[in-house]
Amino acid sequence: MQPAIEVKHVSKCFGDVCALSGIDLEIRAGEFFALLGPNGAGKTTLISIIAGLTLADSGTVSVMGHNVITQYRQARQSLGVVPQELVFDPFFTVREILLIQSGYYGIKHNGDWVDEIIERLDLTSKANANMRALSGGMKRRVLVAQALVHKPPVIILDEPTAGVDVELRQSLWDFIRQLNQNGHTIVLTTHYLDEAETLCNRVAMLKDGKIVALDSTQNMIGKLPAGKSVRLRLLPDTLPAALHTLQLSHTGGMVELRIDTYAQVELILSALRSAHIEILEMHLQQPDLEDVFVNMMRNSGN
């Protein structure tokens, strides 16, 4: 099957600083894909190159099989991009903007779909308000709406939830998830790793312009050396001898015990019960994408 986005050997330097060096990436149609990395890792540059806003020094990029330089019109027709910056045109109302944006994509009578997006993004009350009058969160919704006017098969969201309140974040992700279920390929960047973990099937991690990890979310977490653990606050603050072999740490009144399977929790509880030790507090720790991220950023490329 044709990939939604294909990036081959892409490099880009700004003067002495290389934002991307030799990126190869293939995003399959229908994927929900996350591009993660610290600030300055090259995420936005990569997105800009895919969108044609930035020109790569070398390498090729195609969207739905269309080269973004030589077949730029078809490539851009297949792509919807939500930029990171809160940009807007102060001369127009929300509805005007969306109809104008539709026209840029060659769509003449898009009123029905525009009204549907306006409703889905909870913009109905602001549809005839000037863009200047909107709050930051509202402007963000309009940016999402603008990226969707032409129903692009591939949608890229560059930090769509930065500075957005919880309610909008939830409703935004519901909407995006639904788009994904309807067959749209979704690529997002975010600093909220829990979002990426719940939403995305596959993740690429960027560091200093290189891809340092590329795998399914589950595989990435599974490959972590650190496993599961239980953290306990006990009264009295001592550990039965039987559990000493599991102990990872014991600081500040908290004991951390390593477990390989969840069945081991039962063994720990019974050992504590028979030693008459009371449990004041208990947390089950599982590795998440954040651990993978921290691990990758610490270890790679040094």
Added chain:
Amino acid sequence: MTGFFTLLYKELLRFWKVGFQTIVAPMVSTLLYLLIFFHVLEAHVEAYPGVAYTAFLIPGLVMMAVIQNAFANASSSMIQSKISGNIVFILLSPLSYHAIFFAYIIASIVRGLLVGLGVYWVTLFFFDIPLAQPVWSILFVVLGSAILSALGLIAGIWADKFDQLAAFQNFIILPLTFLSGVFYTIHSLPAGWQYFSHLNPFFYMIDGFRYGFFGVSDISPYISLLIVAICLVAISMLTIRMLKTGYKLRH
């Protein structure tokens, strides 16, 4: 073509929504020039034999208003979009660079012509100005405003900041306009200055435009037309090339 027409519509709407500032205000300032020059010079100067100074001045002022506003429209629209960042919506879209070029240029020509027509219309109430060969006037006013629109687009793309755009306007566009014969016939100038005036492409626009009114001009309108047309083609090619390569727009 839908993309082109949408961008054209948006560009027209952009200045129309603030029409008081983009059309009425420049009309007023042009008419003020007219009032002042009329008061000071009417009795003293005769540009062509039998042509009163005011009659001579009005086509010049109309053309000046047209080209200044054509330039202002394209340049300010582009630089505002760049600085506020909303140019991204055009850059992300599948609009061809030809569509972008023609939409910006035509919208700017329209604004220039609206201001020029407005000034001309008001003067008709007070002065009797002939229009000997209107086709020539229309030809030159359209080509002239197209050149200035393209220059405006170039300036808007090139400038990173408003002060750079102001420099382009004050050190290139304004001198070329004022020294092009808006206010005088170049035959009244010393020989050296006359020679330099012939190097100024704006001179041919205004001289040709004036020919349409009086049937008299400093040089043949055919030569002016040729020079103006060559300028338009050259500047348009440069502008389209900038859009195609993404100069200062796509990094």
